[in-house]
Amino acid sequence: MKRKVFDAEFVRKYGILMVLVIMWVVMLAVSPTFRTVSNAINILRQVAVNGILAIGMTFVIMTGGIDLTVGSLVAVAGVISGSILVAHPDQVIVAVLAGIVVCGLFGAMNGFFVAYMEVPAFVATLAGMTIARGFAYVYSDGKPYTLNSPNFRIIGQGMAPIIIFLVILLICHIMLSKMKFGRYIYATGGNIKAAEASGVNTRKILIKVYVLAGILSGIAGIVLASRTNSGQPAVGTGFETDAIAAAVIGGTSMTGGIGTIPGTLVGILIIGTLNNSLNLLNVSSYYQQIIKGIIILGAVCFDIVSKKKSK
Structure with missing residues (x-):
């Protein structure tokens, strides 16, 4: 019995990491390019x-x-920063901050409706997604901004995007695992009524979380705009799918209260490895969408089953 419990616990903790390792081993064997x-x-x-x-x-x-809203906010950050850089190519800091701040405000709007108006998060952010996408089109008049700022281009070139990602990863890991803010997030997601009874201002936590998501979406939009040298209102469509998939595959529970940043790292590496591998194997993009959907469904089912077994 103890052996079975240990194995189940081991699989729950390290199963997804094993999947990533298996994917790497297989691709290393079959693809010289990989x-x-x-x-x-x-x-x-x-x-x-x-x-x-x-x-x-x-x-x-x-x-x-x-x-x-995260995919739409990528576009918002791109057009906001792009419009400033087209007029003032040297104002990189102003352009970057403007894009991030506007996305943070959209995040605050999401948080307000979820926390204070008690609108279901799916509905609130679905509306926010539509509003943000429309804002990007209205602001840019439906046209992309072509960027010619050498200093801005540095953000998305070479190792810079990787460094930015890893720095954010480390900071957010510390926030979630070492700080009071992180403990309050676990408490809010685990049992919001119990968290409130313990003195946690759950509304404040919810707003902070959505603002953080908006700010990170803005940073992602800046990196992408720098990589492509353009701010496009149509960019970012479907990005929320990969973001949700990475979090869920990495062990974040859709019912709240469970998740880690290292787990999400493994999840995003699985998504990235999967995309790269399927491209190298010349698998149609249509089939890639089907495979991703199956993986998301499988990850959620695994989360549900593991929870039932742990009770």
């Missing part, structure tokens, strides 16, 4: 944007919510 250092760097660079989004999504899901 073995190259340049491909490894390419995977990390590709997951940087979605990884930043997934970290913000992890915080939100851990409170028992969801944030569907």
Whole structure:
């Protein structure tokens, strides 16, 4: 009996990491291109944007919510910063801060409706997603901004996106695992009524979490705009899918109260490795969407089953 309990606990904690290792072993064996250092760097660079989004999504899901606005906010950050840089190519700091602040305000709007108006997170952020996307189109008049700022371009080139991602990863891991804010998030997501009875201002926590998700979406949008040298109102469509997938695959429970940043890192690496591997194997993008959907469903089912067995 003890042996079975140990095995179940081991699989629950390290099963998803084992999946990542198996994926790497298989691809190292079948694809010479996958073995190259340049491909490894390419995977990390590709997951940087979605990884930043997934970290913000992890915080939100851990409170028992969801944030569907992240993809639209990527576009908002791009057009806001792009419009400033087109007029003033040297005002990089102003452009970056403006894009991030506006996205943070959208996050605050989401948090307000979830925390104070008690609108279900899915509905509130679905509306927010539509509003943010419309805002991006109205603000840019539906046209992309072509950026010619050398200083801004540095943000998205070379190892910079990877470094930005890893720094955010470390900071957010410390916030969640070492700080009072993190403990309050676990408490809010685990049992919001018990958290309130313990003196936790859950409304304040919810707003902070959605603001954080908005800010991280803004940073992701800045990195992507720098990589592509453009601020586009249509960019970011569907990004929320990979962000949710990475968080859930990494062990974040959709019912709240459970999750870690290292787990989300493993989840985003699985998504990145999967995308890279399927491209190298010339698998159609249509089939890739089906595979991702199956993986998300499988991760949620695994979470439900593991919870039932632990009771």
